[in-house]
Amino acid sequence: xxxxxxxxxxxxxxxxxxxxxxxxxxxxxxxxxxxxxxxxxxxxxxxxxxxxxxxxxxxxxxxxxxxxxxxxxxxxxxxxxxxxxxxxxxxxxxxxxxxxxxxxxx
Amino acid sequence: xxxxxxxxxxxxxxxxxxxxxxxxxxxxxxxxxxxxxxxxxxxxxxxxxxxxxxxxxxxxxxxxxxxxxxxxxxxxxxxxxxxxxxxxxxxxxxxxxxxxxxxxxxxxxxxxxxxxxxxxx
Numbered sequence: 001x002x003x004x005x006x007x008x009x010x011x012x013x014x015x016x017x018x019x020x021x022x023x024x025x026x027x028x029x030x031x032x033x034x035x036x037x038x039x040x041x042x043x044x045x046x047x048x049x050x051x052x053x054x055x056x057x058x059x060x061x062x063x064x065x066x067x068x069x070x071x072x073x074x075x076x077x078x079x080x081x082x083x084x085x086x087x088x089x090x091x092x093x094x095x096x097x098x099x100x101x102x103x104x105x106x
Numbered sequence: 107x108x109x110x111x112x113x114x115x116x117x118x119x120x121x122x123x124x125x126x127x128x129x130x131x132x133x134x135x136x137x138x139x140x141x142x143x144x145x146x147x148x149x150x151x152x153x154x155x156x157x158x159x160x161x162x163x164x165x166x167x168x169x170x171x172x173x174x175x176x177x178x179x180x181x182x183x184x185x186x187x188x189x190x191x192x193x194x195x196x197x198x199x200x201x202x203x204x205x206x207x208x209x210x211x212x213x214x215x216x217x218x219x220x221x222x223x224x225x226x227x
């Protein structure tokens with residue numbers, strides 16, 4: 001099973017900040033990486049697939065990059081509705097998730 | 107509107123089994139795999155397995171093999187996940203999720219609302 005590690009586990013930020021979350025795989029997953037946003041009591045919501053492709057309806061302030069074993073999710077100007085937990089998911093060999101990064105208000 | 111609608115919350119005793127349903131609407135049920143993911147309280151997401159609604163074939167994550175069965179009923183566009191030998195650590199929200207179609211490749215684009223399964227004596 002491919003192990004995914006996210007950092008940081010928690011991130012405190014202000015509205016308007018630029019935020020970056022990192023996700024690392026323990027072996028190459030090429031560009032088969034997705035990002036999800038989850039709010040309390042709700043199902044995860046797909047934001048980005050295949051490393052950098054914005055899912056329909058996801059705001060353009062979200063972007064993704066990376067290849068192989070290291071990936072990032074960037075939010076260019078944090079909005080109030082972006083305070084949530086974010087998960088990366090490898091899609092190269094079956095599926096597995098990072099442990100999550102909670103973005104909280106500073 | 108494409109959606110997955112799951113069955114309601116369940117309470118089971120240790121050692122029992124639970125069967126959760128996931129009814130698809132708004133798309134051709136047999137066109138895409140259904141996956142199951144669970145989330146223990148305050149924890150992250152754990153992939154459990156996949157099921158192909160067209161063939162009925164299924165594959166399970168190593169930690170669930172021998173204890174989980176994923177099936178479907180194509181006449182009602184419903185997928186099922188049955189977990190046996192329940193323990194308290196199986197207390198979680200269980201989600202079904204559709205494998206993406208078209209431009210969304212290899213990940214889960216539509217999720218059910220989740221089903222809370224509580225295991226307690």
